Amino acid sequence: MTSHLNPNETLLSWAAATAVHNGLVTESFTERFAAGLASYGRRPCIEFEGHWHGGDEVEGYGAAITRGLGDAGLTAREPVGLVVRNRYPHAAATIAMVAAGRPVAMIYSFQSPEAIAADIERLNVAAVLADPQDWTDPVAAATSRIGAAGLALGSSVRTLAQGDPGRQRPGIDGALAILTSGTTGPPKRFVVRSTVLEHTVFSVTGGQAAPDDPPELVYWPLGGIGGVCQLVTGVHVGKRMVLMERFSVQAWVDAVKTHGLQRVGVQPAVVRMLLEADPPAADLSSLQFLMSASGPLDVATRDAFERRYGIPVLTAYGATEFAGSVCAWTPDLYREFGARKRASCGRALPGVDVRIIDGDTGAEVSVGERGILTARVPLLGPDWVRTTDIASVDEDGFITVHGRADGAINRGGFKILPETVRGVLISHPAVRDAGVVGVPHPRLGQIPFAAVETVAGATVTEADLLAIVRAALPAHHVPVSVVVVDELPRTPSMKVSGPGLAALYRRPT
Template identity: 60%
Template sequence: MAESFTETFAAGLAGYGSNPCIEFDRRWYSGDEIAAYGTAIADALRAAGVDDDAPVGLVVRNRLPHAAAIIGFLAAGRTVSMIYSFQSPEAIARDIETLRLSAVVADAEDWSPPVVDAAARTGSAGLAISLQPPIVAPVPGLAHRDAAQTHAAAEPGVALQILTSGTTGPPKRQSIKTPVLQRTVFSVTSGEAAPADAPPELAYWQFGGIGVCQLIAGIYNGRRVAMLERFSVDDYVDMIRRHRIKRSGVQPAVIRMLLDADVAKEDLASLDFLISASGPLDPETHDEFESKYGIPIVLAYGATEFAGSLCAWTPDLQREFGTAKRHSVGRALPDVELRIVDPDTGTQLAAGAQGLLEAKVAPIGPDWIRTTDIASIDTDGFVTLHGRADGAINRGGFKIMPETVRRVLISHPAVRDACVVGVPDARLGQVPFAAIEVSAGVPAPSADELADLVRRSLPVYNVPVAFTVVEELPRNPALKVSLPAVAALYDAG
């Protein structure tokens, strides 16, 4: 009988033993150390009266204790529900109250008064994790789960609840079942098992969302993992140079940042190629990078809902079609079927026609899942993306829904109406900009006040880079706000 994902993952962790497993902050931690951290968390949860199969929340950061917690939960078969740490304390508290989990694990610094109060109201046990002793400790007042309160039950087969980037609204948790995680590993590694002396898997994408796949794939395959808490050009280049990384998945913004920093060609010389994902890479940046560094960029496409990539390039495809179809995201992976449909009728369109992309992913189920991406598929089966159908703003890989931000802004008593649009940004691709119509007879709120309002309600990447106050929002003859005219206000400023 074939091993389950959980069994294979646990075996992958056990296989490190005293050998290096994860590098964080320039120190290697052995497999034994990572496993011991996970055991300490499990013991603390048990002492807090939390059942071994109860889902647990993790206010996640890209730090060693959080990576060890995720690894420990997966190896034990316990569901972990991600909570973004870069929200305001009030937003974290709202998530905790909504989830109603038996326990919440968070960095010591994230146990702010609003977060502690929310866990107390829901009767959740609280654990503080740290690299400094004590590495795992109960939060004062939250040492035990309140058994008198009802908490979320285990969902059979669910390994992770990861957060989408908010394409269709505020980020939502997507339940990922253990069989689906096997295709996640495949989509990250293209099915290749790296040799023992291979460079480490480089993990810097946020673990709260699909970025956790970099960590999971590394451990599943028994490969060393080099972690960054957050991306910076200097730290990223240092990792590439020190570990002689051969391939790396990056957001388009990273490619632009490397160019802007004028990174020395020899510092990236180990790279065989980069994989650009999470958003469109403009052809000019694509060409400029390849011309400057001689490193091919291959495009990939996936989403949280699919637990990884839908399309990819293999070395054979790259050799045969790499030049002719270099702006394609590749062909469908073996367990994926793709089609293009008319957004209004749902009718499948002919090769080359643009429409909405739909996917059927075997491990997920037999149904076609509609995306909000406009795409086309040519006669050779290569997919090209042409933008989004939903008007989402893609800020360096984070998706922002303008209407979500607008609703926050108009909650201010002085704001009569508002419009939020994406405007071009050389580094991030797009950033949000807001035009504000103020109610008559009241002073206009300051930009800082409006930014703080958004920051308290939504993840920080939703905060507009600028605000302008207008007497009336520009409208077209149908009395709808003209989005191009609003964007032009940014240009005029």
């Protein structure tokens, strides 16, 4: 296999990077981020749909949003809600809010208008920013009910509603309230303080990135930690960014080839899709490596990709609550250990502590023994954060994640708690009980499948059941199919049997 790793290069430059990571630099992150934005000037900042927007244009769009909020009577610290899409105006809005230190709560756009409206009312923000297509009647009505200002983000910024500037609002104690991947159903929000964004940038760059590097490819959803990592890192460093509204293999390959990208973060599903599409190796020849995160990448797929393209796939592990990665492979580690530790997620990042504990007692387990992964990131605070992932650490300090302890379904990086989907299904008056389980999928890893037990004498169609899930939850929660049975398979303790439920699934041929 031909290696694309530069033997003279180390991903992590410990001295300067760790100084910032450990809080030894006094200038605030917001100030450095704003300076990064100002550093572009007329230089290209964001490419979207084939057009480059200069830094001055991005700043100008953000200034228009700020004026609109000011005209609506908002103070500098009142939070806004952003119905976020991977489009230039939304990226510019996010950048503007972070640079100004204004809290912003992300609202998932890929849900029904009614669900977006309910989200807006729960948040009770002072203003709502949304694409014109998302200013539906339910969204406009919800914005009016909470007395919020409304701004439409299109080719220009338009004020749709002035709102009630004197109304009391709950605050957001941080820079961003970002969406989780949906482990507990509709994505929850995790508040990220501006200081914590230092770790976000560090986990992406390791302290080594420069404005003249090839662009950052931004295609993960901007409302979640993946998209935030890419966008915030790009501006902080002053790098160019290529923004994709949605992923497609051809668009991704074209971006790599056109811009000579050297390092790109990917989800495991992307690695599988690239293998299936089999683009010419010459189109990916600029890549030094891929960094795979957001879920487990099976060793067979990783091996197959590396054999096909000669491009190392360096895996990383993180979570929304860490605002980035806690452990990762580096090129140096890959050269020394890559052939022997294929299933590992690498070692803990500098300044990050990881330990594996017994799920019941909380005691640290022995080397090589499986337990619950916990981590402590200084910028997040002094406490250990307990995850729901089962992991182990070997004698060389390499961490391997073995699966989730909570039974969540990982659908191409989006995590789904079965109980959330079940709760929607059993809300139907014809359904007595329901079960939801993850079933294998060759590209996404897992997809949700459901079965329901009906009330005696009642009837319900699969279409009806899929419709109520689609109306209540984000799209990735919708099961691949729902079957109606007389009795659900159960364990001796009368719980629905996961293996028995999965056995009811018939994969389409």
